[in-house]
Amino acid sequence: MQRTSKRNKQLRITCKELPPDKKKKEHIQDFVAIIPPEISYKIFSELDIRSLCMAAVTCRSWNEIIDNSDHLWKNHCLTVRAVCQREIDCDRGSGYSWKVTLIRNYRKCTVKNAWLSGKYSNIQSFSVLQEKSMCPMDAETWGEILEAELER
Numbered sequence: 429m430q431r432t433s434k435r436n437k438q439l440r441i442t443c444k445e446l447p448p449d450k451k452k453k454e455h456i457q458d459f460v461a462i463i464p465p466e467i468s469y470k471i472f473s474e475l476d477i478r479s480l481c482m483a484a485v486t487c488r489s490w491n492e493i494i495d496n497s498d499h500l501w502k503n504h505c506l507t508v509r510a511v512c513q514r515e516i517d518c519d520r521g522s523g524y525s526w527k528v529t530l531i532r533n534y535r536k537c538t539v540k541n542a543w544l545s546g547k548y549s550n551i552q553s554f555s556v557l558q559e560k561s562m563c564p565m566d567a568e569t570w571g572e573i574l575e576a577e578l579e580r
Contacts, residue, residue, distance in 0.1 A: 460489045468493050469500065477504045477534070501527040508537040511544070514568065539563050543573040546580060 460468045472494055475483060480501075484494040494500055505526045509516040512533050519529040539562060542548065551557060565573075 458487065458489050460493055465493070469497055472497070472500050473503070477530070480504070495527075498526045501525070501530050505530040505533075508533055511537045511541045535563050536565060536569075540565065540569055540573070544576045546576075549577060549580060 459471075472480065472483060472490075480494060484491050505516060508530060515533050515536065516529055519532055520526075524532065548557065
């Protein structure tokens, strides 16, 4: 015969007797709707590029904040500029926003950085290169890559 303490019996009864409205989940509001916009910007500015893009597709209110704040994309774009300075400066000079400039140059920056760091220095033929890891680049970019290869 098992003994059940009075305390355990009381807990079981209390949990079963909760009113129905206490059992319902509370509606949780979006933090962007609750806190001041400046704090939302601060939170979003701490995200890396991938996380910022994922946050932008989370919900409509987040997308509005992220999409309408060019400043959120500026630091990421300046990081890409370290590798693709000419391309970033050209796009900014043409009047593209920081976000559009980043989108236009991020992939090129990644590929160019891989070439400049020597990732493809020892390839034997073009068939070794993965199609998804390449992107079109202009003659000046290929010139920079060639110079880096010659210095190695």
